[in-house]
Amino acid sequence: MNPRLTRQELLRRGAAGGALLAFPSLLAACGGGDGGSESSGELKDVLNFENWPYYMDTKETRTAAGLTGPTTLEQFDQEKGIKVNYYEGIDSNDGYFAKIQGQLSQGQGIGRDIIVATDNSQFPSLYVSEEYVQKLDKSLIPNFANLIDAQQSPGFDPDRSYSLPWLTGIDGIGWNEELTGGPVTSMTQLFTDPKLKGKVTLLTEMADTLGLVLIDNGDDPTDVSDEAFDRAIKSVQDALDAGQILKFTGNDYGPPLARGDFAACVAWSGDLAQLVLENENLKWAVPEKGGIIWTDNMFIPLGGSVPTASTYMNFVYDPKIAAQIALGTGYISSVKGVKDEALKLDPKAGSNELVFPSDQTLANLHMNDPNMVSNADFITTWQSVKGQ
Amino acid sequence: MGSFFHQHPRLTPYLLLLPGMAWLGFFFLIPLGYLGYQSLESGTYGNFEFTWEFSNFTNAFTDYREQLFRSFLYAGVATTVALLLSYPLVYWIAFRAGPWRNLFLLFIVAPFFVTYLVRTLAWLSILNDQGPVIGFLRDIHVLGADEGLLYSTFAVIAGITYNFFPFMALPLYVSLEQIDPRLLEAAKDLYASSTQAFLRVTLPLSAPGIVAGTLLTFIPAAGDFINAALLGTTQQTMIGNVIQAKFLTSLDYPTAASLSFILMAMILVALLVYARVVGTEKLTG
Numbered sequence: 187m188n189p190r191l192t193r194q195e196l197l198r199r200g201a202a203g204g205a206l207l208a209f210p211s212l213l214a215a216c217g218g219g220d221g222g223s224e225s226s227g228e229l230k231d232v233l234n235f236e237n238w239p240y241y242m243d244t245k246e247t248r249t250a251a252g253l254t255g256p257t258t259l260e261q262f263d264q265e266k267g268i269k270v271n272y273y274e275g276i277d278s279n280d281g282y283f284a285k286i287q288g289q290l291s292q293g294q295g296i297g298r299d300i301i302v303a304t305d306n307s308q309f310p311s312l313y314v315s316e317e318y319v320q321k322l323d324k325s326l327i328p329n330f331a332n333l334i335d336a337q338q339s340p341g342f343d344p345d346r347s348y349s350l351p352w353l354t355g356i357d358g359i360g361w362n363e364e365l366t367g368g369p370v371t372s373m374t375q376l377f378t379d380p381k382l383k384g385k386v387t388l389l390t391e392m393a394d395t396l397g398l399v400l401i402d403n404g405d406d407p408t409d410v411s412d413e414a415f416d417r418a419i420k421s422v423q424d425a426l427d428a429g430q431i432l433k434f435t436g437n438d439y440g441p442p443l444a445r446g447d448f449a450a451c452v453a454w455s456g457d458l459a460q461l462v463l464e465n466e467n468l469k470w471a472v473p474e475k476g477g478i479i480w481t482d483n484m485f486i487p488l489g490g491s492v493p494t495a496s497t498y499m500n501f502v503y504d505p506k507i508a509a510q511i512a513l514g515t516g517y518i519s520s521v522k523g524v525k526d527e528a529l530k531l532d533p534k535a536g537s538n539e540l541v542f543p544s545d546q547t548l549a550n551l552h553m554n555d556p557n558m559v560s561n562a563d564f565i566t567t568w569q570s571v572k573g574q
Numbered sequence: 575m576g577s578f579f580h581q582h583p584r585l586t587p588y589l590l591l592l593p594g595m596a597w598l599g600f601f602f603l604i605p606l607g608y609l610g611y612q613s614l615e616s617g618t619y620g621n622f623e624f625t626w627e628f629s630n631f632t633n634a635f636t637d638y639r640e641q642l643f644r645s646f647l648y649a650g651v652a653t654t655v656a657l658l659l660s661y662p663l664v665y666w667i668a669f670r671a672g673p674w675r676n677l678f679l680l681f682i683v684a685p686f687f688v689t690y691l692v693r694t695l696a697w698l699s700i701l702n703d704q705g706p707v708i709g710f711l712r713d714i715h716v717l718g719a720d721e722g723l724l725y726s727t728f729a730v731i732a733g734i735t736y737n738f739f740p741f742m743a744l745p746l747y748v749s750l751e752q753i754d755p756r757l758l759e760a761a762k763d764l765y766a767s768s769t770q771a772f773l774r775v776t777l778p779l780s781a782p783g784i785v786a787g788t789l790l791t792f793i794p795a796a797g798d799f800i801n802a803a804l805l806g807t808t809q810q811t812m813i814g815n816v817i818q819a820k821f822l823t824s825l826d827y828p829t830a831a832s833l834s835f836i837l838m839a840m841i842l843v844a845l846l847v848y849a850r851v852v853g854t855e856k857l858t859g
Contacts, residue, residue, distance in 0.1 A: 284822045287619075316620070384725075384807075432725050432807045447702050447724065562618050565824065570637065573811035574819035 229493040232269050233262075235300045236282075238482070239274040239437040240457045241353065243514025250463050251513040252532045258511055262501050268494060273298070277436030278390050279307035286487070290318040295489015300498065302352050306393035306480040306553070308560040310349065311342035319485040321347050326496035329503035332522045337481065341556055349483040350499050353456070353517035356543070356551060357394045357478040360453030362446055364467040370450045371474045373402035377425035385449035388422070390434040392568040393554040395422070395452050397478035401552065407478060410558040415567075422571055434572045443468065455540050459516030472550060479551040481520065509535075516540040613831035622827065630832040638816050638833060642840065645813040648727075648802075649795035652734040653742070653788050659735075660743040660787070665776075668750040682743050690737065694804050697733050698724065701805070730810045733801035741790040749783025750776070785852055793841055813837055 243257050255261075259270045276282045283303075286296045303309040313319045324330055333350065343349045361370045365385065370376055376386055388395045396418045400407040403421060405414035425431050432448065440457060442448050444464040458470035486495045502508060505523035512519040513528055518541060525542060528535040536542055543551070558564055579586050616627040635642070667678045685693055700707055701724040708724075711717040723729055753776060761771040799814030806812075813833060820830035 278823070280825075281823045284825050287825070426808060429809070434808065442702075445702060446704055566826075569819065569824050569826075572819075573641070573808045574816055574824065 227493065228491060229497065230299075230491050231267060232271060233300070233491075233494050233498050234271045234273070234298045235498070236273045236275050236298045237300075237302050237352070238276045240440065240454075240460045241274075241302075241482075241515055241517070242272060243511055246463060247460055247514045247516075248510070253510055253514060258502070258507060258514070261507070262498065266497060266501065268497065270498070274437075276302060277438060279304050279309045281390075281436070283309050283312070287318070290488055291316070293488060296487055297489070298487055299490035299495040300484050301487050302482045302484055304391070304393075304480050304482050305340055305342065306397070306478070306559055307391065308565075310340070310483055310485075311560070313485055313487075314342055314348055317488075319348050319487055320490065320492055322350065322486065322499065323492050323496040326493060327500040327503065329500045329521075332503050332505060332508075334520050334522055337520045340481075340483075343483075349485050350503070351520035352482040352484050353512070353515060354479060354481040354520060355517045356455040356472060356540075357389070357398055357452060357480070358455060358470055358472040359398075359450060360443065360458045360461075360468060360470040361450035362443065362448070362465065362467050363469055365446060365449040369469065369471065371471065373398050373421070373473060373475075376450055376452075377421060377430055378428075382449050383428075383430050384432055385447075386425075386431050387433045387435050387439050387443075387448050387451040388431060389439075389452045389454075390436055390572065392565065393480070393559045394454075394478060395434075396558075396568070397552070397554050398452060398473060401476040401478075402473065404475075406555075407552045407558075408555050410555045415558065415564055419567055419571055426571070456516030459540050472547060476550045476552060479548075479553060512541045513538070518543065609831045609834060612827045613835055615828045615831075617828075619825040619827075627828060630828045631836065634829050634832045635836055638813060641811050641813045641816050642836065644810070645796050645798075645837075646840070646844070648731050648734060648810075648812060649792050649798075652731050652738065652795050653792045655731070655735045656739050656742040656791055657746075657784065657788065660739060660746055661784075664743050664747040665750055668747055668753075669755070679744075679747065682740050685736075686740060691800060693737060694733055694800050697729065697736070697805055701729055724805065725807045727806070727810055729805040730801050730812075733805045734795050734798055737798075737801065738791040738795050741794070742787040745786035745790060746780065746783040749780045749786075753779050781852070785848075788848075789845070792844075796841055797837060 242259065243251075243253070245257065248254070248257060256264065259272060263269050275285075282301075286298075286301070289296050303313060327350075330346075330350070333346065337351050338346065340346075340349075359370050359373075359376060363369075366379075366381060370379070370382070376382065396415070397407045399418040399421050400410060400414060403414070403417050405411075405417065422431075435451070437454075437457065439448060439451050439453065440461055443451060443453075444461050446465070453470060455470060458468055462468045484495075484499060486492055502511060503521055505521050505527045508519045508521035509524045509527035509531060511517075512524055513531065513535060516538075525536065528541070539547060579589075611624065612622075613630055614624060614627050615622040616625045616630070617623050663682075667675055671678050688696075699705060701722070702708070703722045703724065708717065708722055711723075712719060712721075717723070757775050757779070758771050761775050762768075766774065797814045797817075799812055799818050802810050802812040802815050803818075817830050817833050817837070820826045820833065
């Protein structure tokens, strides 16, 4: 055989190859991958968990909190033989929803067994109403009984069929004392202090940033009127126009704040407890006029393994484990008995205001108006303020 | 099949075009048609309806005029700067670098071995307030003690210029490299000064490279969003950022789709004007 192709052969092969390429593979491509939509009923030896950054105890945060021994995820692996693939891909509730809704809306899995969504956004109710999430297997979660009363019955999931709280946190102001020269105690100061000009960032989540602005303006964040909303928007817009604000961020404010590129920002409570390990000049406080409190919730998305996810939820609802997670992250647990366990680990834990806020602090915290976070006009206005 | 081509020789080119056209149809025309359909929908996520909503276009244009204008401005400045920087460089490589030519070309392309996102992130380290560049500029008092470069118009345009630089440099190099040096000798023999020889021989002969380079730089730069997202602030938002956020964050597909069409139309108009001014023969060389 002559190894050289004749022109005719080349044409023939080219045409055949083209046809082959053009049709079946295209149809396959249009059909989409299976994205892990296999049977949901089996207990697996791997758990895929998608969460926000700064939301799980690590070796470093455990050391800083005076905890010894392996991390929560390592303990889970040792005890249950389930390895956790832990992803930190959530930077905003809307951005993450937008990323996964395409597959979920087609009934496909997203290759995750647990995802997290914050109750001060419209997404927990959207996940439930659009049936993008599966029911928990409560027979595998005897520790469900440890859920604190205040979290038993949220509006988006009144009997907690689909969700369990992961952690609770507070919106406040974080600052780099080296750059600010002193504390930043109010949103007004954040928006007008000339020392902070062009070095302030706000959170891209409407509920977090506007919640604090509403309180600062003397309006009620738990019941937001159109006028109050407009006032809050105007405060942000004025600060933007004055060049005070640099950016709107998700968790990505962390590294530049630690590095000193940003001087002050709206920040989540536990994040700063962890970032301070990188830069000791970082401080965080609830504004004097008050802060916002919210809770992140674990969900099992379509395609996720219900038994594996439920096993994990049961594990972290053991107060012994929950205490380590809370101390290791600087966030508030929704598990009963955490404080007793925490005191066993660290006799001084009770004075950790981030994990166990005092009654005085709690009295100064508010929840967001659920109608505000799902109001389509408000959301559009907020997007356009962000230049989007 | 071979005999088929012999019997119908006039069909051959069309059949050869078929795979390419099918590719274009599936991956460009059909998505474009769908985008057009989306751009005329109304409603919010979960309940979009096709209602011939032409007001999407007028609303999108009035709401995001500023970002559209800014995108064209940034892309224009970046293209011009890239041209001014790359022309002398590739001129030198083409005419003076001798055996080292390929090595220098490799230097131009080398950053492309790293992904776009990482290259842009590198600028965050280069330009941040604690970085060596700012420290040096502050020491020599080019910048004040609390002045910086990151998160500014400068940073965004610099990032775009850097990221699209090879798209300008490589076509320019190709057109300069093809110039026969004897033409320049002939110009000198006819008493042209170096400047005259450059303006009347080299520059016109490199025009196809300039045109190709500016198009390859300007078009993607106008739709870019990475640079503005990472190196800019809310004051530097480009239209690409708006489209990205509408598609991927707020799930406002109709506005995102109509903005995409507006951007496409504006680029097309800019191209037509450009082609008119420089002449279409330059586009094809």
